[in-house]
Each structure stands twice: as structure tokens, then as C-alpha cells.
Amino acid sequence: MATATEAAKGQVTPKRKPVFVKVEDLNPGTSGHTLIVKVVETTPVKTSQRPNRSRAILSRPAPPARIAECVVGDETGTIIFTARNEQVDVMKQGATVILRNAKIVMFKRTTMRLAVDQWGLIEVTEPAKFAVKEDNNLSLVEYELVTVSDQGMN
Numbered sequence: 001m002a003t004a005t006e007a008a009k010g011q012v013t014p015k016r017k018p019v020f021v022k023v024e025d026l027n028p029g030t031s032g033h034t035l036i037v038k039v040v041e042t043t044p045v046k047t048s049q050r051p052n053r054s055r056a057i058l059s060r061p062a063p064p065a066r067i068a069e070c071v072v073g074d075e076t077g078t079i080i081f082t083a084r085n086e087q088v089d090v091m092k093q094g095a096t097v098i099l100r101n102a103k104i105v106m107f108k109r110t111t112m113r114l115a116v117d118q119w120g121l122i123e124v125t126e127p128a129k130f131a132v133k134e135d136n137n138l139s140l141v142e143y144e145l146v147t148v149s150d151q152g153m154n
Contacts, residue, residue: 079112
């Protein structure tokens with residue numbers, strides 16, 4: 001980000017090069033990841049048709065959200081990626097994609113899922129040359145929320 005004095009002088013800070021991470025390096029509660037992954041499997045998720053009360057006033061109801069759970073991975077492991085709306089069209093089985101600014105979302109507070117929100121980007125790229133390691137699925141690992149008190153630490 002350019003500071004106010006740099007912007008006034010017309011100088012712009014160069015963009016940082018992305019740091020690509022591997023699936024096995026993902027941890028709960030982290031974000032800002034850039035990964036190159038293959039889509040192993042895509043499963044559409046049925047969404048409920050509850051009326052959206054905030055849109056009830058409008059003449060046209062909102063289209064139902066499309067959600068798909070996609071198993072994506074690289075040579076270190078796999079994880080479930082939650083694709084929403086237009087992302088579902090990109091995440092086709094066998095495709096190689098670059099996930100930019102991806103984050104880890106805890107599903108039911110115990111398992112990790114990968115997601116890209118409106119601040120991220122999914123790009124289809126040329127087919128990767130690696131074989132996906134399917135026997136290391138990080139979404140199958142259950143985590144437990146532990147609260148640590150400062151009083152017992154002396």
C-alpha cells in the first residue's frame with residue numbers, strides 16, 4: 001500500500017509476489033493463502049428454499065444460492081473447498097485452478113474447509129503436472145476449540 005506522501009509524489013509501491021503454499025501447510029483460522037490445486041471431485045449441495053425476509057419487499061425474489069463441495073488438492077494432500085454461485089461453474093472435476101486470497105473456514109467448529117470470498121479470486125490455469133495425494137485429507141481431521149487461561153501459566 002502506498003503511503004500518503006508516496007501517493008502525492010506519484011510513487012507507487014510495487015505489488016508483492018504471491019507466496020504459494022501447499023495444502024498440508026494450511027492451519028485453522030488462517031487466511032490470505034495462494035494455492036495451485038487440482039479439482040478431484042465436485043458435489044452439488046442442496047440448499048433450502050427459505051424466503052429471504054429482507055428481499056420480501058422487492059418485486060423479484062433472490063435466486064437461490066448454488067453451493068458445491070469440491071475436493072481439491074496438490075502433491076501434499078487434499079481439502080474440501082466450498083464453491084458458491086459463479087465459483088461452482090469454474091470448479092469442474094479435473095480442472096487445475098489458482099486460489100488467491102483463500103481462507104480456512106471451520107465447518108461445524110471442528111473441521112477445516114477452504115473458501116474464497118469476494119476479496120479473493122479463482123483462476124483456471126494450465127493442467128498441473130503433479131499427482132494429487134488423496135490419502136491426506138485435511139478436512140477429515142477434527143479440531144477442538146480450547147480456551148487457554150493466563151492464570152495457570154507461570
